[in-house]
Structure formats: C-alpha cells, structure tokens
Amino acid sequence: MAKFVVGKNVLLAVLVGIVVYLTVIPLGMILYGTFRDGPPGTVASFTLANYVRAYGDASIFVLAANTMLFAVGAAAVSFVLGGFLAWVTERTDTPLKGAIYGLALFPFVIPGILTTVAWVLLLSPTIGLINRLLIDNFNLAQAPFNIYSMAGMIWVFGIDNITLPFFLLAASLRSMDPALEEAGRVSGMNAFGTFWHVNLKLLTPTIFAVLLLLIVRGIETFEVPAVIGLPAEVKVYASEIFLALRMFHPPDYNLAGTYSIFYLVVASAGVGLYLRATASAEKFATITGKGYRPRTQRLGRWRYLTLPLALAILFVGVILPFLIIALTSVLPIYKRPSWEFASAFSLDYYRTVLRMELFHQALVNNIVVGVISATAAVALGTAVTWVGVRTKLRGRKLLDMVAFAPMAFPGIVIGLALLWVYLTLPIPLYGTLWILVIAYVTKYVPIALRACHTALLQLHPELEEASIISGSSWPRTFVRVVLPLILPGVAAGWFYVLALTFKALSLPVLLSHLGTEVLPVVIYGFYESGDFSELSALGVILIGALSLVALGTRIFATQFSIHER
Amino acid sequence: MVMEKFSAAVLAAIGLLLISVPVFAQGEDGLIAGAKKEGQLVWYTTTAQTDNKVLLDAFMKKYPFIRAQSIRAGGPELAEKFIFERRAGKYIADVIRVLDFDVERFKRENLVARYQSPSAEKFSPDMKDPEGYWTTDDYTIKVMGYNTKLLAAKDAPKSWSDLLEPKWQGKVVVEVLDYRLYAGWEQRLGVEKATKLAEGMARQKLILRRGASQIAELLAAGESPMAQAYVHHLEVLKAKGAPVDWIRTFDPLVALRGGLAISSNAPHTNAARLFVDFYLSKEGAQIIRTWGKVPGHPDVEPFHKALQTKELKIQFLEPKLTAQNYSHYAAMAKKTFYR
Numbered sequence: 001m002a003k004f005v006v007g008k009n010v011l012l013a014v015l016v017g018i019v020v021y022l023t024v025i026p027l028g029m030i031l032y033g034t035f036r037d038g039p040p041g042t043v044a045s046f047t048l049a050n051y052v053r054a055y056g057d058a059s060i061f062v063l064a065a066n067t068m069l070f071a072v073g074a075a076a077v078s079f080v081l082g083g084f085l086a087w088v089t090e091r092t093d094t095p096l097k098g099a100i101y102g103l104a105l106f107p108f109v110i111p112g113i114l115t116t117v118a119w120v121l122l123l124s125p126t127i128g129l130i131n132r133l134l135i136d137n138f139n140l141a142q143a144p145f146n147i148y149s150m151a152g153m154i155w156v157f158g159i160d161n162i163t164l165p166f167f168l169l170a171a172s173l174r175s176m177d178p179a180l181e182e183a184g185r186v187s188g189m190n191a192f193g194t195f196w197h198v199n200l201k202l203l204t205p206t207i208f209a210v211l212l213l214l215i216v217r218g219i220e221t222f223e224v225p226a227v228i229g230l231p232a233e234v235k236v237y238a239s240e241i242f243l244a245l246r247m248f249h250p251p252d253y254n255l256a257g258t259y260s261i262f263y264l265v266v267a268s269a270g271v272g273l274y275l276r277a278t279a280s281a282e283k284f285a286t287i288t289g290k291g292y293r294p295r296t297q298r299l300g301r302w303r304y305l306t307l308p309l310a311l312a313i314l315f316v317g318v319i320l321p322f323l324i325i326a327l328t329s330v331l332p333i334y335k336r337p338s339w340e341f342a343s344a345f346s347l348d349y350y351r352t353v354l355r356m357e358l359f360h361q362a363l364v365n366n367i368v369v370g371v372i373s374a375t376a377a378v379a380l381g382t383a384v385t386w387v388g389v390r391t392k393l394r395g396r397k398l399l400d401m402v403a404f405a406p407m408a409f410p411g412i413v414i415g416l417a418l419l420w421v422y423l424t425l426p427i428p429l430y431g432t433l434w435i436l437v438i439a440y441v442t443k444y445v446p447i448a449l450r451a452c453h454t455a456l457l458q459l460h461p462e463l464e465e466a467s468i469i470s471g472s473s474w475p476r477t478f479v480r481v482v483l484p485l486i487l488p489g490v491a492a493g494w495f496y497v498l499a500l501t502f503k504a505l506s507l508p509v510l511l512s513h514l515g516t517e518v519l520p521v522v523i524y525g526f527y528e529s530g531d532f533s534e535l536s537a538l539g540v541i542l543i544g545a546l547s548l549v550a551l552g553t554r555i556f557a558t559q560f561s562i563h564e565r
Numbered sequence: 566m567v568m569e570k571f572s573a574a575v576l577a578a579i580g581l582l583l584i585s586v587p588v589f590a591q592g593e594d595g596l597i598a599g600a601k602k603e604g605q606l607v608w609y610t611t612t613a614q615t616d617n618k619v620l621l622d623a624f625m626k627k628y629p630f631i632r633a634q635s636i637r638a639g640g641p642e643l644a645e646k647f648i649f650e651r652r653a654g655k656y657i658a659d660v661i662r663v664l665d666f667d668v669e670r671f672k673r674e675n676l677v678a679r680y681q682s683p684s685a686e687k688f689s690p691d692m693k694d695p696e697g698y699w700t701t702d703d704y705t706i707k708v709m710g711y712n713t714k715l716l717a718a719k720d721a722p723k724s725w726s727d728l729l730e731p732k733w734q735g736k737v738v739v740e741v742l743d744y745r746l747y748a749g750w751e752q753r754l755g756v757e758k759a760t761k762l763a764e765g766m767a768r769q770k771l772i773l774r775r776g777a778s779q780i781a782e783l784l785a786a787g788e789s790p791m792a793q794a795y796v797h798h799l800e801v802l803k804a805k806g807a808p809v810d811w812i813r814t815f816d817p818l819v820a821l822r823g824g825l826a827i828s829s830n831a832p833h834t835n836a837a838r839l840f841v842d843f844y845l846s847k848e849g850a851q852i853i854r855t856w857g858k859v860p861g862h863p864d865v866e867p868f869h870k871a872l873q874t875k876e877l878k879i880q881f882l883e884p885k886l887t888a889q890n891y892s893h894y895a896a897m898a899k900k901t902f903y904r
Contacts (some may be wrong), residue, residue, distance in 0.1 A: 041652030117779065120788070127787045226775045230741055233773075233904050242775075246742045247899065249891040250648075250670065251641060332805040334786050344806070358614055416645065423653035430655070509642050514607065514634050521638075522614065528639055529613035530778030530798050 008474050015383030019403050022380075022442045026417035027405055033417075034258040039250070040420045050258040054240075064262065067236040070153055070225075071218025077158025078214050079207075081313055082165030090173040093296050094306045102547055103314040106322055108163035108499055109546035111523050112223040114539045117532075118321035119156045120227065121334065123147035129324075129336065148232035157224045159317040161217065165210045167496060168451055171488035172206040175458045177286040202286055205278045205457045209450040212270040216407050219263050237262060241410060253416055263408035271401045275388070278457060285460035287485050322543070329536035349537040359522055359538070366518040369433050370501035373440035374448075374494045380441065381448030381493060382456075382486075389456050400449070407446035411506035414443055419510050431513040439511055440501050447500070448493040455489025495553045499546055592683070593842070597628070599835030606633040606836040609647055610662040611640050611823075616856045623852055624843050631836050640664055644671075651676050651828075658828050659837040660844075668699040668824035669884040677826040680838060684845035685861075691881055692822070692861040699824035700845055703858040706796040706872075706879060707746060707819045708811040709737075710781065715790040723814045725750070729765040738780055738792035741773040744898035746793065748887050749819030751894070753880045763901040773902060785809050795821075797857035800869035811871075817880035823861075 029040070034051065038044025054060070085104050089097045107115060122130050123145045131143035146152060176199065184194035200207070222238040229236060241259050245251040278284065328334050331344050353359050384403050388396045406414060418439050422430045429435045459482065467477040483490075501518065508518045519542070526535040606624075610617055614637045621633045636658075638646065644667045650657055651674070661668075661677070671677045679697040692701040709728075711721050722728045728737065739746070751759035772789055774780050781798035783789070785807035799809050825844060827837045843849050850862035859867045866873050887894065 041649070117782075120783070121786065124788055126789070227779070230773045230775055231738075243742070243899075243903075245641070246744075247895045249888065249895075251645075333802060333807045334782065352615070356615065358618075416649070419646070419649050420653070423649055423655055431657070506642075509638050510646055512636075514636060524639070525614040525637055527776075528778060529616070530781060530801065531613070531615070532778075532782055 012383055012387060015380055016387060016399065019380045019384055019445060020399075022438065022445070023402055023406055025421055026414055026442060027402075027409075029417040029421060030257045030260070030409065030413060033254045034261065036254055039253060041424075050255050053255060054258040054261075063235060063237060063240060066150075066234060067219055067238075068215075070150065070157070070234070070236055071215045073150075073154035074158040074161065074218045075211055075214035077154060078161040079165045079211060081159065081317065082162035083169050083207075083210075085162065085310055085313065086166045086169035086173055088306050088310050090170045091176070091296055092303070092306060094303050094310065096307060096311075100310050100314065102551065103318050104166045105163055105547055105550045106318045106543055107160045108496075109502065109543050109550075110322070110325065110539050111503060111520070111535075111542070112160065112221075112505075113227070113523075113527055114325050114536060115160050115321050116156055116223050116227045118324040119152075120147060121324050122320060123152060123155075127336075130320075132336075147228060150232070150234050152232065153224050153228050153234060156228060157218060157221060160224075161214060162317065164213060164217075164496065167492035168206055168210050168454065168489065169203070171451070171492045172203055172454060172458060174488045175287055175455075175485070176202065177288065180286065202284055202458075205274075205284050206454040208274045208277055209454050212267075212274055213407075213447060213450055215270065216263070216267045219266060220408065220410055222410065238410070241413075245412075253413065256410070257413050260409045260413050263410075264405055267404060267408035268401050271404045272397070275397050275400060278453075284457045286458045288460040288462060325536045325539050327536075328532055329540050330533075332533060334532070349533040350541070352534050353537050353541060356522070358517060359519075361515065362517045362519045362522045365433060365436075365516060366502055369436045369440065369518060370498045373437050373444065373501055374497040376437065376441045377445045377448040377497045378452065378490055378494045380445050381450075381452040382490065384445075384449055385452040385456050388453065390461065400453075403449055404446040406442050407444075411443070411504055412510070415439065415507045415510040418442065431516065433516050435511050436508060436516060436518060439507050440497070440504075443504070443507060444497045444500055448497055451489050451493025451496070452486070455486035455493075458489075459485050491553055491556070495550060498549070502542060502546065593839070596835045596839050596842075600628065600833070600839050601630050603833040603836045604630060604632060605833050606631050606659050606840050607657055607833070608633065608635040608660045608662070608840065609643055609658040610635055610637055611643055611664075612637065612662060612856070619855075620844065620849065620852050623848070624840060627843065628836075628839060631839070633836075633840065640667060647671070647828075648674070648676065656828070656830050656832050659831040659833045660825065660827055660840055662702060662823060662825045665694070665699055665701065665822045665824035666882065666884045666887055668694070668826045669888055671826065672696075672698050673888075676829055678829040678831070678834075680827045680841060682838070682842050682845050684842045684849075687863055688845075688861055689863060692863075694824070694884075699826040700841070701822040701861040702825045702844055702849075703853050703856065703860050704820050704822040704881075705858045706877070707743075707749075707793060707821070708796045708799065708813075709791060709815055710784050710794040710799045710809055710811040711791045712784055712787050712789075713808040713810050715787060718810065721791075721812055723812065725762055725815055726765075729762075729769065733769060733791070735770040735772065736790050737769065738772040738774050738784065738789045739902050740777060740780060740793060741775055741902055742895070742898045743793070743902045744891070744894040745821065745882060745887075746819055747897045747901060748882050748890070748894045749817050749880045751890075751897075752883060752886065753817040760897070763897055767901045771902065773904065781809070796872065797869075800871060801857050804869070813871075813874075813877060816878035818877055820879045820881050822881055823858075 033040065035046055035048070036044040037047040037049060085100060088094050089100050122128050125131060125143040125146045128143065128145065128147065131145055134140060134144055147156070180198050180202065181194050184198040189197060219237060222242065225236050225238040226242070229239060237259060241256045244255040244259060327337065329349055330346060332346065335344070384399055387393055388400050422435050429438070463481055464477050467481045468474065503520065505520045505524055508520050509524060512518060512521050523535065523538060526538065617635045617637060621635060625631060625633050640663050644663055647658055647661055668677060677698050681697045682700060685693060685700045688700065694700070722733065747759065747763060750762055754762065777795050778798055780792050781794040781802060784792040784794060785802045796811060799811050802809050825841060827841060831837045845862065847862060847864060850860040850865035853860045854865055854868045857868055859872050
C-alpha cells in the first residue's frame with residue numbers, strides 16, 4: 001500500500017513540476033521583458049519606462065473601466081444563456097436535447113473572425129440584414145440595432161462564448177444529487193426556492209469558475225475590439241496592446257507585455273477569490289457515498305416554454321450567424337440573399353479548401369497536436385487540482401494561481417516568449433509539433449484546471465477512502481472510482497482545449513514551421529489574402545468535423561460515467 | 566609614351582575582363598551545380614498560401630532537384646520570426662519576401678545579403694534597392710475605393726483636398742493608425758501641406774477599421790460609401806462582380822512595394838539565387854501577375870487592365886526616410902487615424 005502512496009506522490013510531483021516549468025519560464029521572460037528597453041537577444045538595459053507609459057496616465061482608469069464593463073457584460077450574457085441551455089439539457093425532460101446540445105457547440109468551433117464579421121453583416125446600421133428586415137417590414141425610420149456600440153460588442157462576444165458555461169455547468173448539473181433537492185422540497189421549499197437555496201449554492205464553484213474564465217477571456221480577446229470596437233470608438237485593453245505594437249518600429253513587445261500585467265492581476269485576484277470561496281470542499285460535494293441517482297426534473301407544461309425559448313436563443317444567437325457564413329461559403333462575394341444568389345452559387349470554395357495539400361496537412365497536425373495537448377492539459381490540470389483539493393500542502397493556492405496565470409496573457413505575447421525560449425534552449429523542439437503542444441498546454445492548462453477543479457469538488461473523498469480501505473490500490477481507485485465520477489467535467493475541459501487548438505490564432509502563427517502548420521495558420525492565411533469565401537467554407541467544414549467529435553465525447557462521457565439508465 | 570599608356574590600358578582591360586568573365590560565366594550553370602548539392606530551399610513569405618504554391622511548383626518543375634518549401638505568415642509575425650531565429654543563431658530561411666520597409670530593418674541588423682539578380686537588370690530603379698539588398702517582386706497601391714451602388718463616379722471626390730469637404734464626413738473608412746498613408750502625403754507634399762491635410766482629415770469623422778482585406782470586403786457589401794483600400798483587393802472583388810471601383814486622380818497614391826531578399830548566411834545560397842532569379846524573371850512575373858498586384862518586371866503588364874496606365878500619381882515610400890521618421894509618422898497617424 002505504502003508504495004502506491006509513494007508512487008502517487010512522485011507522479012503528482014512530476015506533473016506539478018511540469019506545470020511549473022511550462023508556466024514559469026515564459027511568464028518569467030515576459031515579466032523580465034517589462035523591465036527592459038529592448039527585445040530579447042539585443043543589448044538592453046533596465047528601465048521602468050514601460051510601466052510609466054502603460055500605467056502612468058489617468059486615461060488608464062477609463063480603459064480599465066471599459067474593459068471590465070465589456071468583459072463582465074459579455075460574461076453575464078454567456079453565463080445566463082449558456083447556463084439556461086445547460087439546465088434545459090441536463091436537468092429537465094425538455095425534448096430535442098440532442099439538437100440543443102449540438103447547436104450550442106457551433107459558436108465555439110467557428111473561427112472568431114467569421115462570427116464577428118457575420119454579426120456585422122446582421123446588425124450593421126447600414127447593411128445589417130436584421131435591421132433591413134425590420135425596417136422594411138415595420139416601416140421604421142432608422143435601424144433599431146447598431147452593432148457599433150458597447151452593447152453590440154457585449155452581445156457578439158457574449159453569444160459567441162455560450163459554449164464554455166454550457167459545457168461546464170452541464171457537467172456539474174449532471175453530477176448533482178437530487179437527494180439534496182428532495183431534502184429541500186421536503187422541508188417545504190417550492191421549485192424556485194430549492195433552486196436558489198440548494199442548487200445554486202452547490203453550483204457556486206462552477207459558477208465562479210465559469211465567470212472567472214469568461215471574464216479573463218473577455219479582457220484578453222482582440223477580435224471583437226478590433227472589428228467592432230474600433231469603428232465604435234470603444235477602447236479596451238486589447239486596443240492599447242495593438243497600439244503598442246503599431247506605434248513603434250520595431251513593435252514594442254515589452255510594452256505589450258507590460259499592459260498584460262493588468263490582466264494578470266485581475267486573473268490572479270479572481271483565482272484567489274475563487275479558491276477562498278471554495279476552500280471548504282466538502283460543502284460542495286454532491287457525489288457522496290450515500291447513493292447517487294442524477295435525475296431530471298419533470299417539467300410538464302413548462303416544456304412548452306423551455307423548448308421554444310431554448311430554440312429561440314439558439315436560432316438568434318447561433319443559427320443566424322451560421323447562415324451568413326454558409327451563404328458566404330457558396331458565393332464569390334457576400335450578397336444579400338436574393339434570387340440572383342442562385343446563379344452565383346458555387347461549391348468551388350469547398351473544392352479549393354478540400355484540395356489544398358496544406359489544409360490536409362494542417363488538419364492532421366491539428367488533430368494530433370490538439371488531442372495530445374488536450375490530454376496533457378487535463379492530466380496536468382487534474383494533478384494541480386488534486387494537490388489543491390485533496391492535500392493540505394502549503395503553497396497549493398499559489399500553485400493554482402501560477403498555473404492559471406498564462407490564461408491572462410494575449411497569445412502574441414506568450415507566443416513570442418515561447419518562441420525565444422525554445423530558440424535558445426538547447427532542446428531541439430523548435431520547428432516540431434512538440435513546441436505547439438507545449439504552447440497550447442501552457443496557455444490552456446488554466447481552463448482544464450478550472451474544469452477539473454469544479455469536477456473534483458463535487459466528489460466527496462469518502463468514495464475513494466472506501467475503495468482504498470476495501471483493499472484496492474490507488475491507481476485502481478483512481479481509474480475505477482474517481483475518473484468515471486469526474487469524467488463529465490474533465491471531458492468538458494478536454495473537449496474545450498481541443499477546440500481551442502483549432503481556433504487560437506496568434507499562438508500557432510509564430511510557432512508553426514515547415515510541415516507543422518495547424519488549421520488557424522490556414523484560416524489566417526485566407527483572411528489576410530481576402531479569400532473570404534474559402535474562409536467561410538473552411539468554417540463550415542470545421543463545424544461539421546468538430547460537432548462529430550463533440551457528440552462522440554458526449555456519448556463517451558455518458559456511457560462511461562454513472563447515471564440513471 | 567602615349568602608345569605605352571594605351572597598351573597598358575588595353576592590357577588592364579583584358580586582365581579585368583579575364584577576371585570578371587568567370588563571374589558572369591558562373592551564372593546559372595554555377596548556381597545549378599551548387600544548388601544540386603544543396604537540394605533544398607526555404608522561402609519565408611507574406612504571399613497568399615494558394616498563390617505561393619503555384620510559384621514554388623513552377624520553380625520545382627524547372628529545377629526538380631530542389632525541394633522548395635514556404636512558410637507563410639503576416640508581415641509583422643514573419644519579420645519577428647525571422648529576426649528571433651537569426652538572433653538565436655538559427656539559419657532556416659533562405660529567401661524572405663516582406664515589404665521593402667521590413668527588409669530595411671533586416672539590413673540594419675545584417676540579416677540579408679546583397680544580391681543583384683540578373684533577372685532584374687531591366688527593372689526600373691524604383692523597383693530595386695539602390696544598395697542591392699532587395700528587389701520588388703510586385704507592388705500594390707492604396708486607393709480610395711467606393712461602392713458604385715452608393716456613390717456615382719461623377720459625384721466621387723477627385724483629390725485629397727476634395728475629401729475635406731463637409732459632405733464626406735462620416736463616409737470614409739480608413740485603416741486605423743495608417744502611418745504609411747501619412748508618410749506618403751509627407752514624402753510627396755512636404756511637411757507643411759501634409760500636416761494641413763492631416764488636420765483636415767482628422768475632422769472628417771473617419772471610420773476606423775483594421776484589416777485591409779476586410780475593409781475591401783465590407784466596402785463591397787455596402788457598409789460605407791468609400792474606403793481606403795488596396796487596389797488589388799478591389800480589382801479582384803470587381804472581377805467577381807462586386808459593385809466597387811476606385812478613384813484614379815488622387816495625388817499621391819501611396820504604393821507598397823514588396824521586398825525580396827536573400828538571407829545572409831543562408832543555408833542554401835545557390836538555390837536561393839536560382840529562386841530569386843526565377844521569381845524575378847519574366848516567367849515568374851507571369852505567375853505574379855495572376856495574383857492581382859502590379860509586377861515589378863517592366864515587360865509584364867498587370868492582370869487587371871485598370872492598373873496598366875502610367876498616369877497614376879504613385880508615391881513609393883522611401884524606406885530609409887520612413888525608418889528615420891517612423892515615430893513622427895506614427896504620431897501624426899495617431900492624431901489623424903485614431904480616436
């Protein structure tokens with residue numbers, strides 16, 4: 001028995017060591033750079049000028065306020081919509097769950113540039129289709145919706161990110177023990193009271209984790225601020241980083257890194273608060289030794305409200321932009337839907353993409369890199385989570401914060417740090433797929449970490465203890481008891497990281513090499529050369545492919561986890 | 566005495582000829598022999614991925630013993646990648662194609678080698694680095710495009726100063742922080758006139774956007790009546806049936822030149838030279854013209870007829886001057902093309 005404990009500790013130590021290595025090196029470089037006046041590899045001296053320039057101006061407060069307003073607003077939109085859909089699919093007997101589940105995945109697998117431009121084509125005050133339809137049919141004087149506003153930015157980013165709360169909340173809801181809800185009912189609470197006092201309290205870690213992830217992504221995103229924020233004249237942090245890179249020649253990456261420190265402070269503060277709120281883990285355990293029968297709520301007539309509502313959300317939020325993208329993928333140029341459409345219809349753009357050797361190579365690379373990265377991220381996330389939740393080691397909160405930190409930095413900043421590290425370290429990783437794995441794992445362990453953390457919190461330790469006391473070895477306990485029970489959350493994290501490797505743009509652009517290109521490189525290539533039809537075709541192809549994987553993941557998680565049959 | 570001097574001169578001339586003949590005779594044969602041993606070529610470029618494959622395939626057809634590959638990225642990322650690799654002592658790229666301005670930055674750090682390709686002998690001086698480090702494969706022009714459904718050709722402004730009229734407020738899209746546009750104004754019109762123009766433009770409620778190709782796409786969709794876009798994007802859209810056109814009479818029309826250069830200490834120098842020679846040859850230019858921009862080669866006309874005329878008032882940015890005055894141009898761009 002003892003040797004298994006030692007084995008487990010060694011494994012944990014190794015995994016934690018890997019996380020620290022992956023995180024501390026690039027972060028250390030970035031931090032170091034903020035105090036230098038020249039890029040790495042050149043003769044540079046110590047300076048505080050970057051900090052003065054970044055934070056010495058009073059306008060920084062307006063910028064921070066705008067950024068938080070955008071990030072929090074979008075997080076609220078994603079959370080409410082994604083959370084509602086999660087509840088509908090996991091805890092009610094609403095019909096057509098498969099369709100809801102499938103559609104909720106779409107915004108996540110489509111490249112962000114496509115959805116953002118699709119929304120411009122829907123809600124622009126001059127050419128937006130929705131606006132035109134409303135104006136023409138209701139004789140309005142002017143367009144009711146103007147996407148070029150803070151509200152527009154919040155909507156586009158919010159609706160584009162419903163998949164994260166959907167996944168994580170669905171996973172947590174799936175593991176909810178209805179005995180606790182029954183206890184609530186028995187004490188006299190109605191359905192709403194039960195929801196408020198029992199479910200929400202139990203879901204606090206997940207809710208908190210989801211909001212934290214959404215807010216940090218909102219602070220860090222650059223597509224919506226670039227495409228919508230610029231013409232709207234709404235400035236957020238991402239805009240300042242962009243300025244830092246354009247105003248100077250050569251671009252000032254040290255200054256960009258200095259701006260990112262704001263993100264780091266917010267992210268770390270968020271994690272600190274989250275860890276404090278979830279410190280007494282037993283409070284949140286819903287999977288206990290007392291018998292566990294997840295059960296759906298019978299809604300009766302309310303189904304006639306939840307189904308249309310869910311479908312309406314998905315239609316407006318997901319199907320509409322998808323239709324625009326599908327439209328663009330079969331036309332040489334974007335045209336408003338009309339009868340002329342039929343004559344210009346062409347599948348050429350799909351052919352171009354499917355025939356591209358680079359596309360095939362990038363797809364294979366992406367799948368390989370994605371699967372390895374997602375698995376590694378989840379393994380590392382579980383290790384850090386284990387240390388955080390199941391041990392009393394000192395510094396485990398700091399470990400969590402450090403592991404979470406890379407999430408806060410924009411891809412280009414981390415990408416450059418990693419580029420320099422692996423160009424100069426005497427390890428022959430540069431130019432191989434492994435450097436991409438390292439980059440993705442570094443950047444996305446934070447997401448896997450939060451997913452694994454909330455999953456493990458729901459599991460009461462008494463189940464593992466019972467297994468070990470009955471004579472089972474630790475590895476067997478982990479595989480047969482722990483893993484199946486935390487699988488929904490872990491699988492959500494796994495799939496999310498995998499899908500991100502298909503989406504994230506700046507990271508792979510710098511680190512890809514001959515033969516190691518991944519899909520985002522192809523996507524960005526089409527975008528920069530103005531091949532929007534091909535880009536849209538690629539987006540549609542991706543939706544098809546990744547939806548299949550997602551459904552497969554759901555089936556796998558359903559089959560192998562425990563639930564009422 | 567005169568005869569002696571004369572014969573000395575003749576002997577010297579013959580001597581020089583004998584020394585230089587090997588250099589010229591080396592020409593392609595010498596390169597081919599060297600390239601056969603090297604067997605590979607790595608090309609870093611900003612050219613579109615589907616386009617650059619066509620060029621590489623044609624090159625490999627001509628020289629089947631060379632395995633040619635490209636890495637494609639946007640200008641800023643590609644430049645950083647190249648520079649970081651070199652600073653770390655990694656020599657991967659043989660040939661690099663970015664904008665002339667970025668090659669100047671490489672020159673300052675000794676990252677590129679002098680090579681004056683025989684293919685470019687007839688190129689106009691505008692299409693080459695006077696110091697011999699880069700040559701222009703193609704260039705594009707920043708023009709004022711307009712949507713023909715929203716604006717009739719006769720109503721469109723004819724010059725930069727026309728654009729300062731109040732009726733154009735809020736009607737023109739420009740690229741955010743477009744320091745190149747301002748640099749073009751200043752290098753053409755001089756500091757005073759350029760500053761006045763910039764101040765006037767800053768009051769015109771310009772619509773700011775990022776991403777040149779996206780600006781063109783949205784112009785075609787009718788998002789705004791006018792937009793400052795790249796002419797090759799507009800011509801490609803026009804060919805696909807989009808209701809766009811551009812104004813020919815603006816002075817200046819700022820042009821962006823490509824810069825093709827060979828890396829210093831390139832791992833495959835002979836293959837690199839063969840590639841550059843091919844790229845800049847008439848055969849290469851015939852491929853380049855299908856990409857929609859204006860080829861640097863004087864004997865190959867651009868694909869789109871509208872780009873063929875010489876009366877356009879094109880202003881090429883002088884790279885050294887641009888590098889020197891960068892902060893000034895950027896500061897003015899921030900005042901004019903940013904809010």
